Structure formats: C-alpha cells, structure tokens
Amino acid sequence: MKAKRLAALALTVLMMLSLLTLPAAAVSFTDMTDHWAKEDVEYLATQGIVKGTSSTTFSPDRKMTACEALLFCSRATGVSATDKAKIAEDWAEELKTLLPEEMYSWAAEEMAVCLETGILSRTELKAMADSGSLAKAITRETLSMYLVRAMQLEPLARGLSSYSMNFEDASSISQALQPYVYLLNMYGIVQGNQSNQFMPQGSLTRAEMATMLRRAIDFMDDRGIYAELPAYTTYDWVGGTIAAVSAGTNGVTLLTLESNLSGTRSVSLPATVAVYENNMLSTTSALKVGQYARVNLNSSGTAESVRLGGVLTTYNGTPTSVTADNITLSVEGSVKSLDIDRFTEVQVGKTVGGPELIDPQSGYTSAVCQVDSQGHLSTLQLSGGTRAAGGILTAVESTSGGQSLQVCAFNGETQRYTLPTGAGVTINGVAGTLTSSNVGDYVSLRVSNESTGQLASIAVDTVTQYVQGSVKSFTYSRTVNEITLSDLATGKSTTYDIDPNAVIRYNGQNIVLEKLEKNAFVTLQISSGKAVLVDSYPSSTTTEGVIDSITYGTPTILAVRTAGDSVVTFELDLTALPTIYRNGKASSIDQLRSGDQVVVTVRYNTVTTLETTPQSANVTGTITRVVQDTSGITIDVTLTDGTSASYSVADGVSVTQDGTAVSLYNLKPNDQVAMVVSGESVVSIEVTQGTSTGSQLTGTVLVANNNDKTLMLQLENGTVLTADVSGAQFIGADGSSVYLSKLVAGDRVQLFGSYSGAKFVATLVLKL
Incomplete structure (x- = not known):
C-alpha cells in the first residue's frame, strides 16, 4: 500500500x-x-x-x-x-x-x-x-477529529465504549471528541507535553x-489504510453476511455470503487476498460468521480484497426523501439520513440491483435499511411507490375495472398496462379522459412497483408528433439529410428530413448519423416536419429468464422473471405463434410451463422465437388435502421421505400430467405429484399418477395441436387445461363431421370423457 x-x-x-x-x-x-x-x-x-x-x-x-x-x-x-x-x-x-x-x-x-x-x-x-x-x-481536539476521519478510522472511534486516557487534563477534552483523541494517542500519533498535558483547547x-x-x-x-472512494472505482463486487467460512486447498478460503436481497453466493478467496477490518489490514482469521463482508473482484472475477463491516443493524422506516445518493427516513419518530453509493445493494419492488434503480419521483412508502458497523448502507429495500415508463400508445381497451393499454417503448418492447378507474389522467397537462383517439400519442406512465403492470397515473402528449418503424434507408453528409421509415403495421415507407441539430441515439448512446444501423427499430420525434430526435435500438433483442406465468386470452401474456428478479411481459398471438423450442426440439405453446428457463427473441415488437428448458422437480410426494380459498389453492403433501409439508399454489402456476396442461383446481387427494419449488413458492406441478372421475367440459379453443392430438382450452371459469383428444370423435352442433386440424383459436367446444388423475381424456368433441 x-x-x-x-x-x-x-x-x-x-x-x-x-x-x-x-x-x-x-x-x-x-x-x-x-x-x-x-x-x-x-x-x-x-x-x-x-x-x-x-x-x-x-x-x-x-x-x-x-x-x-x-x-x-x-x-x-x-x-x-x-x-x-x-x-x-x-x-x-x-x-x-x-x-x-x-x-x-x-x-x-x-x-x-x-x-x-x-x-x-x-x-x-x-x-x-x-x-x-x-x-x-x-484547536488540538478538533484537529484530532478531522485527522481520525482522514485516517478512515472514524467508525472505529464511534464504536468505542471505553476510552480512558492518562493525560493530566483528560477531563478537559470535550466528551464527544474524547474517542478521537484516544485513538490518536493509542496509536502514537499525539502525545502529551512535558507535563503530560494534551491541551485540548490549545x-x-x-x-x-x-x-x-x-x-x-x-x-x-x-x-494498509487508504481512502476507498466508491464513486471513483469500477471493480465488481459481491456482498453479504458471512454464513460459512472453510479452508480449501493451496491456501484458498471458501466464503459463503447471504444477502436478504440477492440470496446466497459462494466466493473463493485466494491466499493473496487482502482482508480489511476496521479499514485496517488483517488476516483471513478475521472472517467470522455473522459479519457483513464485501468482496472486491478484479477484471478476471478473482477476489482481491475483503472489507469487513461487522454486524448489520436494520432500520425500518418511512422515506421522507430519496435520491440516488441519499435516503432520509423516519424511524420510530426520529429522522435518520444515510448515504447511498455503488456498494449499496438496492431492491425496488421485486427488482434487485444498485442505486440506478432508485427513482426520486417514486414516492416509496417504506424502506428497510441494513447498515454495517462502519456506518455504510449495505442494503436498501424500497417498497411501494411507482416507477417511470413511457412510449407510444398503441391500443386502448375498456375493461370492467378501468382500461387496458398497450404501449410501445422507444426500444421496441411492447408492454400492456392496466389503468384502474380513478387513476390520474392528464392530457397536455390538464386532467382529462383517455380514449382510443389517443392511440399514436406519446404517454408518460407511473407504474406501481407492487402490482405488475398497474398504473398510478398517465400523462398524454398530443402536441408532440412521434413516428415508429424500422430504418429502411438514410442519407448523411448532405445539405438536408433524410431518413426513410417502414411502418411495421402497414409496411408503408415514409421519408423525413433530419434537422441539422437533431439528437441521434443508438441503444441509448449518442452517435453520429452515419453510425445509424439499417433495419434498426427507431422512434422519430417530428417538429415542423423534421426529425429532431432519432432514437434507435437493435431490430432484434433477447430476454433471458424463467417463465413466471402464462395468461391465456386475447392476447396471451407471457411473463418472464429475469436474473434481476424483474418481470417482463410479452404478448403472444395464438393465431400467429412464434417458433417454440423445448429442450432444443420443436414444440408448441401448450408444452410451456411456468418455471421453464426461457430465451425470448423479439424482432420489431413481435416475439419470433421461444427457446425453453424445463426445470427438474425437486419435491415429490402424495397430496393428502386440498383447500381452495380466494388466494388460490393450498395443498398438503406427504413427501417421499415421510415428512409432511403444506404449499400455497397461486393461480398461473403450471400444472401438467403426461406433459399436458391440467387444471389447478382438479388436483385431488391421493394424486402423486412432482413439483419444482423455489424457496416457499411452487413454480410448477406435474401429476405423475392420479385418481379418476367422469366429467364433461365446455370452453374456448386456445391451441389445437394436431401433432400431439390435444386441445388446449380455456374453460368458462377461466381455467386453462389441455385435453387428450387422440381417441375422440369430432362432430359439429348440426351433426356434421369436424376435424381437429380445422379447429382454430376462439372456437367454442364441449368435450365428453373422463379424468385420469388431473388429465381429461375426451371421447367426444362437439363444436358449438
């Protein structure tokens, strides 16, 4: 050092x-x-x-x-x-x-x-x-405080409970400054005069x-002390409370860290790692279970240093002010202000990341702060409030509880939002009502952090003109540069002049016009007939994550939970489905399950490919009791090891038998199940063996799978299941012959047959 x-x-x-x-x-x-x-x-x-x-x-x-x-x-x-x-x-x-x-x-x-x-x-x-x-x-005592701070030892001074000194005038040192003088004296940096006096006021x-x-x-x-400046460092890091410490080979130390936000992670510390305790060099013997530790990584991902922060203290309160670098909150009647830096792990709603997640305009309603013994804010969990979103309004539909909106963001992602009755709507800054006439207008949204896709307010700009499409061609180095867009909906091409002072962006970065990519998705802001903003993104994007849920309807909504624990939704048209692969083989939408690993490829607002890999079951057993309430289903299961457990299964969880979807509400005692469970959440259920009962079903066709001889239906109660129709007879309501291959999404059918476990096997399909 x-x-x-x-x-x-x-x-x-x-x-x-x-x-x-x-x-x-x-x-x-x-x-x-x-x-x-x-x-x-x-x-x-x-x-x-x-x-x-x-x-x-x-x-x-x-x-x-x-x-x-x-x-x-x-x-x-x-x-x-x-x-x-x-x-x-x-x-x-x-x-x-x-x-x-x-x-x-x-x-x-x-x-x-x-x-x-x-x-x-x-x-x-x-x-x-x-x-x-x-x-x-x-004064000498005031200088002591500043010098201790410069030495990065103030947290140590603040943590002292005993600091007696043998100066003859020790009692004259201000009470608040005694720990600082004590540290400097203990480390030999200040000494008394010939009369053993410190002379604090001198x-x-x-x-x-x-x-x-x-x-x-x-x-x-x-x-080895030096000032570590978060804002002027770039190295990667991981942090958490030490859950385990063990010795590996060749001097390696294996460290297990637990974070209440990002979970458990293991880190290998090489023999050369630098360990800091109280900001001073120590050894790996200082690594103790229960202490907070931040591990700094080099460009190769190898641990270079570990900074210990002691035991974390948790504060729960109501935020009164939140910025990207500070939070002030009310904690049991007192006010606490904490600095935020890039070494602070942040969770907003269900998304985990860094300070970049914080929106000062959000209006968060609660905060959980974990502070280490150095006074550093290690984790910050913000709840309530809203986040900003925006784009071009592409659809408005009335619903029983308000309106359903579809918005295309500047990067080409299309999201569906719910605007509840009574939510704030402004049109050009004045309270108003959203109608289908606003399709094509730019909208600024405040989206709830707690309810996926639910809006708290919407502001509509009908004055500024925006156009979206793909870049067909553009010219540069001319007196008047031009850009030609191909409208994705109509296929028609339109050419616009580019203002000489226009802002040109690609993937969020400012670029010169000649660096613009042909076929990129682009949003133009038009003023006086000229493009003053050219905001472009790659024509094709991919999103990786886990299928959180599939909500069938018009359109069908695929929700994907990404590595950062945020949920991204994609709209699927059942009449024009994307190419679907499962385990590398061509598949169909009725084979998708919540819990599947998925890579979603989107080109020009449309999902073109879904590549999925199923998770393996980690819990197996026999259902002993099924309880239905307003929140969903609770099942009691006797596990294969003889123990019992109870699981809450939310609507939207995939339930299958023999690889086809069955109704959650058809689970019965004595059904044998294999489940994917993450934490306390059931991700998916496969019925491996079940009881039988007779029945008939009425519903709407979602997918007619002629290859597998199955029908995916949405029943009248909203339940989605897949019926085996391989041995069924097909007839129309008038007695005419009907074929599976001729059934399409939206057809109404009635199925007669029986359940085999939770799977329905049809003997007759009647098209209504």
Missing part, C-alpha cells in the same frame, strides 16, 4: 513543482535549521505533502488555521492526483457556494477531497464558512501539525 501512496504522491509532486524552488529530492527550509520538527517537515515537503510559506521558509511556529489543517488532513488520505482532479471538478460548483471567495482559488481542490473522503460534511463546511472559523486557529503550530501528519501517514502505510 505504501507503494500505492508514493506513486500517488509522485504525481502530486509533479503538479506542485512550480511552487517549490528546490528539486523534490532536496527540499529544505532556512527557518527549520536545528528545529525539533526539521526531519518530519522536510520529509513531507520532499514528498509534496506540505508546502512552505515561501520558497525558503516553512514558518514552523505559526498557528494553523482550520482551513490549513483540513488541507493537510486531505493529503493523508492517499488520493491520487488523477482522482483529486476528478473530485475537484465534481465538487467545483458546490464549493463555489460553500467556500469564501478568497479561499476558493487555493483551497478548493483539497477541500473537495475532504468532502469526498468524509473528513468533513457539507453542513460542517458551511457552518465553518458562515462563522468565519475557517480562517481562525484550530492551538497547534505548523510544525506540530506536520509531525502529527507524518506519524498518521506512517501508521496508515503500516496498516
């Missing part, structure tokens, strides 16, 4: 040579001859960490102002010159409002480092600037500050 710091300081020295009159290897000051701090001052000056008051003098006995002390502290952090420049740029505008004008030119860069590394907060800097204390002498000289600074830097180098 020392090499890292010296490399960073070398860059700093190069930037500061104009301020020194001597080469960096031989800095000396005329007023330091025979001074007790000569060695420390001139060493730090050589490293570019401290500067003189002139080219030849250091002024060792001059009192340190608070501003000067803070700048000295910033140089202990080990921040590189490159990062320092970036930090200064990022904080520049805010510092112009915080720092006195006369200080900004020479103090802004290092004051930015102070803010970024936590040496002081915005509030503290503003208070100091407003009171004028930045230009006043700093000022300190530049020489004293330099000596303390060198001791602090030497201690940090020895313990």
Whole structure:
C-alpha cells in the first residue's frame, strides 16, 4: 500500500513543482535549521505533502488555521492526483457556494477531497464558512477529529465504549471528541507535553501539525489504510453476511455470503487476498460468521480484497426523501439520513440491483435499511411507490375495472398496462379522459412497483408528433439529410428530413448519423416536419429468464422473471405463434410451463422465437388435502421421505400430467405429484399418477395441436387445461363431421370423457 501512496504522491509532486524552488529530492527550509520538527517537515515537503510559506521558509511556529489543517488532513488520505482532479471538478460548483471567495482559488481542490473522503460534511463546511472559523486557529481536539476521519478510522472511534486516557487534563477534552483523541494517542500519533498535558483547547503550530501528519501517514502505510472512494472505482463486487467460512486447498478460503436481497453466493478467496477490518489490514482469521463482508473482484472475477463491516443493524422506516445518493427516513419518530453509493445493494419492488434503480419521483412508502458497523448502507429495500415508463400508445381497451393499454417503448418492447378507474389522467397537462383517439400519442406512465403492470397515473402528449418503424434507408453528409421509415403495421415507407441539430441515439448512446444501423427499430420525434430526435435500438433483442406465468386470452401474456428478479411481459398471438423450442426440439405453446428457463427473441415488437428448458422437480410426494380459498389453492403433501409439508399454489402456476396442461383446481387427494419449488413458492406441478372421475367440459379453443392430438382450452371459469383428444370423435352442433386440424383459436367446444388423475381424456368433441 505504501507503494500505492508514493506513486500517488509522485504525481502530486509533479503538479506542485512550480511552487517549490528546490528539486523534490532536496527540499529544505532556512527557518527549520536545528528545529525539533526539521526531519518530519522536510520529509513531507520532499514528498509534496506540505508546502512552505515561501520558497525558503516553512514558518514552523505559526498557528494553523482550520482551513490549513483540513488541507493537510486531505493529503493523508492517499488520493491520487488523477482522482483529486476528478473530485475537484465534481465538487467545483458546490464549493463555489460553500467556500469564501478568497479561499476558493487555493483551497478548493483539497477541500473537495475532504468532502469526498468524509473528513468533513457539507453542513460542517458551511457552518465553518458562515462563522468565519475557517480562517481562525484550530484547536488540538478538533484537529484530532478531522485527522481520525482522514485516517478512515472514524467508525472505529464511534464504536468505542471505553476510552480512558492518562493525560493530566483528560477531563478537559470535550466528551464527544474524547474517542478521537484516544485513538490518536493509542496509536502514537499525539502525545502529551512535558507535563503530560494534551491541551485540548490549545492551538497547534505548523510544525506540530506536520509531525502529527507524518506519524498518521506512517501508521496508515503500516496498516494498509487508504481512502476507498466508491464513486471513483469500477471493480465488481459481491456482498453479504458471512454464513460459512472453510479452508480449501493451496491456501484458498471458501466464503459463503447471504444477502436478504440477492440470496446466497459462494466466493473463493485466494491466499493473496487482502482482508480489511476496521479499514485496517488483517488476516483471513478475521472472517467470522455473522459479519457483513464485501468482496472486491478484479477484471478476471478473482477476489482481491475483503472489507469487513461487522454486524448489520436494520432500520425500518418511512422515506421522507430519496435520491440516488441519499435516503432520509423516519424511524420510530426520529429522522435518520444515510448515504447511498455503488456498494449499496438496492431492491425496488421485486427488482434487485444498485442505486440506478432508485427513482426520486417514486414516492416509496417504506424502506428497510441494513447498515454495517462502519456506518455504510449495505442494503436498501424500497417498497411501494411507482416507477417511470413511457412510449407510444398503441391500443386502448375498456375493461370492467378501468382500461387496458398497450404501449410501445422507444426500444421496441411492447408492454400492456392496466389503468384502474380513478387513476390520474392528464392530457397536455390538464386532467382529462383517455380514449382510443389517443392511440399514436406519446404517454408518460407511473407504474406501481407492487402490482405488475398497474398504473398510478398517465400523462398524454398530443402536441408532440412521434413516428415508429424500422430504418429502411438514410442519407448523411448532405445539405438536408433524410431518413426513410417502414411502418411495421402497414409496411408503408415514409421519408423525413433530419434537422441539422437533431439528437441521434443508438441503444441509448449518442452517435453520429452515419453510425445509424439499417433495419434498426427507431422512434422519430417530428417538429415542423423534421426529425429532431432519432432514437434507435437493435431490430432484434433477447430476454433471458424463467417463465413466471402464462395468461391465456386475447392476447396471451407471457411473463418472464429475469436474473434481476424483474418481470417482463410479452404478448403472444395464438393465431400467429412464434417458433417454440423445448429442450432444443420443436414444440408448441401448450408444452410451456411456468418455471421453464426461457430465451425470448423479439424482432420489431413481435416475439419470433421461444427457446425453453424445463426445470427438474425437486419435491415429490402424495397430496393428502386440498383447500381452495380466494388466494388460490393450498395443498398438503406427504413427501417421499415421510415428512409432511403444506404449499400455497397461486393461480398461473403450471400444472401438467403426461406433459399436458391440467387444471389447478382438479388436483385431488391421493394424486402423486412432482413439483419444482423455489424457496416457499411452487413454480410448477406435474401429476405423475392420479385418481379418476367422469366429467364433461365446455370452453374456448386456445391451441389445437394436431401433432400431439390435444386441445388446449380455456374453460368458462377461466381455467386453462389441455385435453387428450387422440381417441375422440369430432362432430359439429348440426351433426356434421369436424376435424381437429380445422379447429382454430376462439372456437367454442364441449368435450365428453373422463379424468385420469388431473388429465381429461375426451371421447367426444362437439363444436358449438
């Protein structure tokens, strides 16, 4: 770590040579001859960490102002010159409002480092600037707090419960600052005077500050301490509470981490891994079950370091303010503010990711925060509220509870939403009513985080003109550039002029026009007859995940749960189904099951291919009891190992027998089942052997599978099942002959036959 710091300081020295009159290897000051701090001052000056008051003098006995002390502290952090420049740029505008004008030119860069590394907060800097204390002498006890923060040891100071000191004037040290003084004294960075006094309210000289600074830097180098800056790092990481630690071969340590958001993960730690406890280098012996750990990974995915965060503390509250970098919440009547960074795992609704998921406009109703002993927000779970979505309205239909909308986003994905009766609707900013006349208009949506596809509000823009289609051709490097779109619905082509100042984007990134791809899906914003926005995406996209549910109807909705636990829906037209594969072989939609692994390929808004792989059953047994209530079905199962378990099975879960769909509500005691269970959720059920009973069915044809001799039906109660019609006779209501191959989606039929377990075997099919 020392090499890292010296490399960073070398860059700093190069930037500061104009301020020194001597080469960096031989800095000396005329007023330091025979001074007790000569060695420390001139060493730090050589490293570019401290500067003189002139080219030849250091002024060792001059009192340190608070501003000067803070700048000295910033140089202990080990921040590189490159990062320092970036930090200064990022904080520049805010510092112009915080720092006195006369200080900004020479103090802004290092004051930015102070803010970024936590040496002081915005509030503290503003208070100091407003009171004028930045230009006043700093007390020794106050300097102790800033120096401990610079050394990244404040969490350790805050966690101390005992910090007795033997200074003669220890009782004079402010209670709140005693832990900071204690740490510096314990680590040999501050000492008492000849009378063993700390003199907490006394000022300190530049020489004293330099000596303390060198001791602090030497201690940090020895313990491997440096300021880790989340916003200026890019490496991957995984985090969680340590559930198990075991030794592998060749010095490898096997670490099992559990996160209440992302589940359980195992990480192999090589013998060379650096382990940090209290921000100081430790060993793998510090890895204890129950502690939070963040593992930093290199570009190859190998663990480079582990940062321990102690035991997590959980706070449940109501958010009063949420941004991408901070949350303020009310917890049992008190207000708590927590910073969010890229090392914070975030869950919004059912989606897990990072701070990019946070929508400040969402209006979240509750938050669960887990904070480690370092004060870092490790996990943040936000519930309630809404998320933003938008696109071109392509369909509006009235339903019993409101309206059903279809919206095509700019990336070509088509989503269906429910607009409940009473939800807010504005047309060009004025309260209004959504009608089919708004098809083709741009809509901004607020979608519930808790109810898939349900809208809280919709804003319609009827003024701005948008057009969607595929790029047929375009011209560039002309006086007037043009783009020709092929309308996906009609196939007609239209050419538009491109405004010289138009924004051109591909897959979310700004590009030049000549980089636009032919056949890409594109949305144009038209103003005065010219395209002022050309927003394009690949013509073909794929989504990987697990089939969450299949809701049959017009259209049929396929819901896929992705790796991030978000649910994406796709519309399927049963009269023009995509190509379907199951286990690499051609299949049909009636063979799909919730729980199947799936890759969905979409081209120009239309699902073209479904490639599925079924999951293997992980629970088998015999049903002993079936209870039906408003939430679905609860089944009690005697498992093959002799134990019993109870499972709640929600509507939409695939239930099959002999590979064909049967009704969830036809499950009966004594049915033998093989189930895919994830956590407490039943993903799918296969009836391996069941009881028999006679019956007849009436419903609507969804899929007539002539190859497998089956009919997938939606019964009058909404249940979907697949009937075996391989031995059935087909007749029409008038007695005429009917053929399976002639039945199509939407035909009404009545089936006569019997159940074999939960599977219906028809002997007669009557087309109504």
